[in-house]
Amino acid sequence: MGIDPALLERRLDELYEIGAEPDGGAYRPLYGPAWATAVERVERWLKDAGLETRRDAVGNLWGRVGGSGKAIVTGSHIDTVRHGGRLDGALGIVAGLTAVEALLRDKGKPKRTLEVVAICEEEGSRFATNFWGSRAITGTIDSVDPEVAAAMRERGLDPARIATAARDDIDTFVELHIEQGAVLESSGTPLAVVTTIVGTAQLEVTVTGQPDHAGTTPMDLRRDALAGAAAMVQAIESIAKSLGKPAVATVGKLAVEPDQSNVVPGMVVFTIDLRHPDLSGRRALEERIRSLCTTISQERRLGIAIRTLQEKPPVAMHPDVRALLARAAKECGVQATEMVSGAGHDAQVLAARCKVGMLFVPSIRGRSHCPDEATDPAHLVLGTQVLTRALHLLAW
Amino acid sequence: MGIDPALLERRLDELYEIGAEPDGGAYRPLYGPAWATAVERVERWLKDAGLETRRDAVGNLWGRVGGSGKAIVTGSHIDTVRHGGRLDGALGIVAGLTAVEALLRDKGKPKRTLEVVAICEEEGSRFATNFWGSRAITGTIDSVDPEVAAAMRERGLDPARIATAARDDIDTFVELHIEQGAVLESSGTPLAVVTTIVGTAQLEVTVTGQPDHAGTTPMDLRRDALAGAAAMVQAIESIAKSLGKPAVATVGKLAVEPDQSNVVPGMVVFTIDLRHPDLSGRRALEERIRSLCTTISQERRLGIAIRTLQEKPPVAMHPDVRALLARAAKECGVQATEMVSGAGHDAQVLAARCKVGMLFVPSIRGRSHCPDEATDPAHLVLGTQVLTRALHLLAW
Numbered sequence: 001m002g003i004d005p006a007l008l009e010r011r012l013d014e015l016y017e018i019g020a021e022p023d024g025g026a027y028r029p030l031y032g033p034a035w036a037t038a039v040e041r042v043e044r045w046l047k048d049a050g051l052e053t054r055r056d057a058v059g060n061l062w063g064r065v066g067g068s069g070k071a072i073v074t075g076s077h078i079d080t081v082r083h084g085g086r087l088d089g090a091l092g093i094v095a096g097l098t099a100v101e102a103l104l105r106d107k108g109k110p111k112r113t114l115e116v117v118a119i120c121e122e123e124g125s126r127f128a129t130n131f132w133g134s135r136a137i138t139g140t141i142d143s144v145d146p147e148v149a150a151a152m153r154e155r156g157l158d159p160a161r162i163a164t165a166a167r168d169d170i171d172t173f174v175e176l177h178i179e180q181g182a183v184l185e186s187s188g189t190p191l192a193v194v195t196t197i198v199g200t201a202q203l204e205v206t207v208t209g210q211p212d213h214a215g216t217t218p219m220d221l222r223r224d225a226l227a228g229a230a231a232m233v234q235a236i237e238s239i240a241k242s243l244g245k246p247a248v249a250t251v252g253k254l255a256v257e258p259d260q261s262n263v264v265p266g267m268v269v270f271t272i273d274l275r276h277p278d279l280s281g282r283r284a285l286e287e288r289i290r291s292l293c294t295t296i297s298q299e300r301r302l303g304i305a306i307r308t309l310q311e312k313p314p315v316a317m318h319p320d321v322r323a324l325l326a327r328a329a330k331e332c333g334v335q336a337t338e339m340v341s342g343a344g345h346d347a348q349v350l351a352a353r354c355k356v357g358m359l360f361v362p363s364i365r366g367r368s369h370c371p372d373e374a375t376d377p378a379h380l381v382l383g384t385q386v387l388t389r390a391l392h393l394l395a396w
Numbered sequence: 397m398g399i400d401p402a403l404l405e406r407r408l409d410e411l412y413e414i415g416a417e418p419d420g421g422a423y424r425p426l427y428g429p430a431w432a433t434a435v436e437r438v439e440r441w442l443k444d445a446g447l448e449t450r451r452d453a454v455g456n457l458w459g460r461v462g463g464s465g466k467a468i469v470t471g472s473h474i475d476t477v478r479h480g481g482r483l484d485g486a487l488g489i490v491a492g493l494t495a496v497e498a499l500l501r502d503k504g505k506p507k508r509t510l511e512v513v514a515i516c517e518e519e520g521s522r523f524a525t526n527f528w529g530s531r532a533i534t535g536t537i538d539s540v541d542p543e544v545a546a547a548m549r550e551r552g553l554d555p556a557r558i559a560t561a562a563r564d565d566i567d568t569f570v571e572l573h574i575e576q577g578a579v580l581e582s583s584g585t586p587l588a589v590v591t592t593i594v595g596t597a598q599l600e601v602t603v604t605g606q607p608d609h610a611g612t613t614p615m616d617l618r619r620d621a622l623a624g625a626a627a628m629v630q631a632i633e634s635i636a637k638s639l640g641k642p643a644v645a646t647v648g649k650l651a652v653e654p655d656q657s658n659v660v661p662g663m664v665v666f667t668i669d670l671r672h673p674d675l676s677g678r679r680a681l682e683e684r685i686r687s688l689c690t691t692i693s694q695e696r697r698l699g700i701a702i703r704t705l706q707e708k709p710p711v712a713m714h715p716d717v718r719a720l721l722a723r724a725a726k727e728c729g730v731q732a733t734e735m736v737s738g739a740g741h742d743a744q745v746l747a748a749r750c751k752v753g754m755l756f757v758p759s760i761r762g763r764s765h766c767p768d769e770a771t772d773p774a775h776l777v778l779g780t781q782v783l784t785r786a787l788h789l790l791a792w
Contacts, residue, residue, distance in 0.1 A: 181612025198611060202657055213764055214646035214669045215594060215738030216577025219637045221762065226647055227633045233626035241615045250610035251622055252657045254650065261598055261648045261667035261705075263765070271657040273610045309657075342611030366617065368609050369659070 003102055003388060005381045011094045012380075014041065016086040024371035025083035029126030031059065031151040038078050042093060042118045049101035051116065056165040058136040059157055061118040065100070067110045070171035072394045073354075074099065074387065075117035077133060077346060081125040085373020087178045091361075091380065093118045095176045099388035103396070110395035112171070119346050127151070134349035139166030170354040172321060172394055173347060176387045177358060178375055180343050182366025190379050191386060192339040193325045194358035197348040198246070198275040199282045199314035205232065205293060208303035211258060211266030226256055226265035228302045235292045236272060240285065246340050247285050248275050277314050277340040315348040321357025328390035329359075334382060359383055359390075399498055399784060401777045407490045408776075410437065412482040420767035421479035425522030427455065427547040434474050438489060438514045445497035447512065452561040454532040455516040455553055459493070461500065463509040466567035468790045469750075470495065470783065471513035473529060473742060477521040481769020483574045487757075487776065489514045491572045495784035499792070506791035508567070515742050523547070530745035535562030566750040568717060568790055569743060572783045573754060574771055576739050578762025586775050587782060588735040589721045590754035593744040594642070594671040595678045595710035601628065601689060604699035607654060607662030622652055622661035624698045631688045632668060636681065642736050643681050644671050673710050673736040711744035717753030724786035725755075730778060755779055755786075 018041065019026040019034030028034040039061050046053050046063030053063050061078070064071075076092020096116045103110070119133035127148050135141045141162050144152075149159040179185075184192055209225035233251045240249035250273040257267035272289060276282035290306055297304035322338075329336035339360065347356040361383040364374045414437065415422040415430030424430040435457050442449050442459030449459050457474070460467075472488020492512045499506070515533075520526035523544050531537045537558050540548075545555040575581075580588055605621035629647045636645035646669040653663035668685060672678035686702055693700035718734075725732035735756065743752040757779040760770045 179612060180609045181614070182617050183612075183614065186617070200611070211766070212762060213576050213739055214644065214648055215596070215671050215740070216575060216579075216759075216764070217644070217738070217762060218577070218579065218641055219633070219644055220641075221578050221582070224633070224646075226650060227629060230626040230629035230633075230647075233623060234630060237615070237620070237623045237626075245614055245616075248611065248613070248615060250620075250658070250660055251626075252610055252652075252659050252661060253655050254622060254652050255655075256648075256650050259649050259651075261669050262646070263648050264646055265648060273657050275611050342613070343609055344611065363612075366608060366613060368612070370607065 003098060003381055003384045005377060008094060008098055008380055008384060009377060011045065011098065012086055012090055015090045015094065019080065021083060025085060026080055027082045027084060028078065028080045030079050030121040030129065030132065031155050032126065035079060036155060039118060042078065045097055046116060049097060050104055051100070056136065057157060057161040058133060058165050059120040059155060060133045060136065060165065063116040065104065065110060065114050067113040067395065069112050070169050071113040071115050072391060073115045073117055073170050073173045074175065074391060075119060076175050076177060077119040077122035079121045079123050079125070081123050081369045083370060085368060085370055087373055087375055088180065088368055089122065092175045092177055095384040095387055099384055099391055102388055103392055107392060107396055112395040114391065114395045122346050131346060131349045134346040136162055136165035137167050138349055138353045139163065168353065172355045173350045174321060174325065174387065174390055175345065175347050175358050176383045177345060177360060178363045178368060179360040180363055180368035182363065183339060184360065184362035185364065185366065189337045190362065190382055191329055191334055191336040192360040193322050193329070193336045194317050194341045194360060195322065195338050196277040196317065197315045197341045197345055198277045199279055200310065200312045200344065201274045201282060201286055201308060202310040203272040204307050204309050205270050205272060206305045207268045207297060209266055212264040214262045214264055217264055222264050223301050224264050225268040225302060228296060228300045229254065229268035229270055231296045232293045235296060236289050239288050239292065243285055246277055246342070247281060248342060249273070249285060249289065275342055279313055312344070315351045317347070317357045318355035321355050324393055325357050325359055325390055328393060329386045332386050332389050334386065359386060399494060399777055399780045401773060404490060404494055404776055404780060405773060407441065407494065408482055408486055411486045411490065415476065417479060421481060422476055423478045423480060424474065424476045426475050426517040426525065426528065427551050428522065431475060432551060435514060438474065438493070441493055442512060445493060446500055447496065452532065453553060453557040454529060454561050455551060456529045456532065456561065457514040459512040461506060461510050463506045463791065465508050466565050467509040467511050468787065469511045469513055469566050469569045470571065470787060471515060472571050472573060473515040473518035475517045475519050475521065477519050477765045479766060481764060481766055483769055483771055484576065484764055485518065488571045488573055491780040491783055495780055495787055498784055499788055503788065503792055508791040510787065510791045518742050527742060527745045530742040532558055532561035533563050534745055534749045535559065564749065568751045569746045570717060570721065570753045570783065570786055571741065571743055572779045573741060573756055574764060574769070575756040575759045576764035577759065579735060580756065580758035581760065581762065585733045586758065586778055587725055587730055587732040588756040589718050589725070589732045590713050590737045590756060591718065591734050592673040592713065593711045593737045593741055594673045595675055596706065596708045596740065597670045597678060597682055598705040599668040599670070600703050600705050601666050601668060602701045603664045603693060605662055608660040610658045610660055613660055618660050619697050620660050621664045621698060624692060624696045625650065625664035625666055627692045628689045631692060632685050635684050635688065639681055642673055642738065643677060644738060645669070645681060645685065671738055675709055711747050713743070713753045714751035717751050720789055721753050721755055721786055724789060725782045728782050728785055730782065755782060
């Protein structure tokens with residue numbers, strides 16, 4: 001099955017231009033004008049490739065070529081983060097479309113129903129709607145924020161109809177994605193089959209001390225919330241390192257009160273993002289972090305409150321799909337490695353309703369969610385070829 | 397000399413009501429309506445006490461009772477920080493006025509010219525004008541920000557006339573102030589004579605790392621600017637503690653980029669406020685902090701830039717005034733301690749043009765710049781009595 005590298009690159013370029021920001025990167029927030037333009041562009045490509053298109057109640061775009069039985073689906077999300085890169089989400093859509101197009105041309109109609117999906121939203125970078133598209137597909141949206149409902153109506157979508165987007169007729173979902181980290185690059189591996197998408201816990205820690213005058217309060221009389229929080233940030237890093245790979249812990253957000261150069265900080269609020277592919281590993285990480293932060297607060301006579309903002313269990317990819325993707329890679333002449341995904345993906349939501357599997361291609365210097373997100377063009381072609389082979393094995 | 401405790405408290409209460417904020421404290425920003433009302437109130441009190449009043453070109457309010465020679469001056473600043481307390485600045489004005497009033501009543505006209513001043517601004521909490529009033533008195537205002545000039549005009553003050561506020565006819569300036577720290581309270585001392593106002597350096601540190609995905613970037617591949625900054629905050633605290641009293645170092649402001657819970661921080665900017673009463677001590681503190689922060693950045697492959705935002709040398713109080721204040725205290729039956737001021741005060745600016753001295757009374761729990769700023773009423777009376785005695789020794 002020949003994949004035209006130039007066509008792949010051209011389509012990625014075209015999508016990347018939609019929502020281009022003056023200071024770099026593209027931003028296609030859910031239901032915004034750039035988002036709508038991008039969905040239209042993909043719809044035209046799908047139609048040109050001979051697929052029958054439709055949009056569901058939340059704006060997921062489906063391209064279908066009929067066959068029997070439950071559907072084989074490929075694709076990814078069409079929204080981006082602010083200053084997003086060229087490949088996150090876009091690659092899975094463009095590769096899926098290009099793969100199906102090549103298969104239809106070379107192999108004729110599939111035996112199984114085959115679909116390409118442009119999922120409306122995964123990033124949560126306009127509203128706190130993460131996995132909006134895949135949650136609609138799995139029928140797990142319980143409520144709609146009024147702001148989101150208004151944005152839907154602006155695009156002609158009826159929030160009351162969200163439940164109609166749910167599907168129980170998908171057999172398998174496969175997604176090609178960039179790794180978004182530097183693991184493949186640093187080991188010189190061109191392709192990976194994902195074994196598990198890590199479990200995540202997001203905690204919010206509030207440290208309270210005593211705001212005092214920076215000039216008149218001797219060091220030993222202070223209850224400095226930032227000095228305490230700094231000790232906690234250090235401890236969190238040490239714990240994740242000492243537990244070893246693949247545990248990660250990140251303090252990404254931190255705010256100081258009153259945030260004045262001449263006042264000893266009275267309060268600090270920070271987040272902790274914890275990830276581990278195995279639930280007991282993630283819990284051990286969280287347990288140790290909670291315990292050490294509490295000890296530090298006691299030693300420093302500081303108040304502490306730790307609350308869980310979000311908790312997602314790890315999700316294993318389906319063993320049949322993993323085996324199939326490994327076989328497809330081998331048939332394309334490449335030995336794929338296996339790896340854990342540290343990032344979240346639609347596959348982890350869809351796993352509740354169908355068999356799921358993912359392929360990763362390397363990210364240059366691990367860069368993602370930024371304008372210098374890039375992958376060696378040869379790796380893009382390789383990933384698309386393996387996806388094409390996998391779809392052929394699944395649907396013909 | 398009898399000081400009426402009730403009168404002192406009533407005047408402090410009256411001033412505190414001017415600019416009262418709904419959520420606590422008072423705010424009397426330079427040239428604002430509350431500021432203007434407070435100046436009018438003090439002007440009336442000065443007139444009622446028999447002083448001749450005038451306002452200078454920046455709005456400093458002077459109350460004068462004629463005599464010969466260069467003037468003996470007492471007072472403090474009338475502006476407050478946001479959510480400011482009842483005593484910072486206000487005490488020095490109210491105590492000075494009450495002292496002079498009692499002296500005129502009991503001792504008649506002074507031999508020396510005696511003045512009470514309500515300095516228009518010291519806090520810099522509306523504009524970045526710190527020490528605006530005392531800088532005008534010492535003739536050291538070089539330029540006027542257009543916004544400040546506009547605010548002056550609204551109060552009928554002509555920015556072109558600022559130079560006329562300069563004075564070279566002040567002999568001695570004495571100021572009663574709250575300590576704003578907990579040193580006196582924790583040692584059970586009711587009064588202190590200030591020896592030196594500390595030198596301050598404010599630094600801004602920019603730490604640059606690499607923003608990365610919090611899920612896909614293993615701990616060992618990160619260049620986390622916040623983890624590095626946290627190590628620096630810890631080091632800064634340790635260095636100040638190990639140098640011992642009276643060195644203090646504070647990281648009061650800290651901002652993270654991009655400040656997202658799922659992104660490894662790419663940049664952190666924080667301030668360091670360093671204070672020490674002796675210039676070589678302050679420089680040693682700064683030198684060690686700069687060196688350790690640089691080492692931490694190198695160990696963690698982070699970029700670092702440290703710039704000096706502000707630098708003020710320590711200012712010694714005049715030995716004659718210190719001796720006089722100690723004598724006045726002794727004559728009032730109290731053994732005053734000596735201490736360094738960790739906060740800045742108008743006296744440090746005025747020291748360039750006249751002899752200066754300061755008295756401190758304890759702050760309950762060291763609280764200041766906040767609504768619970770308070771001092772035992774007996775200490776307020778004691779401080780005012782010692783100030784009265786000192787003014788008597790100086791002017792009669």
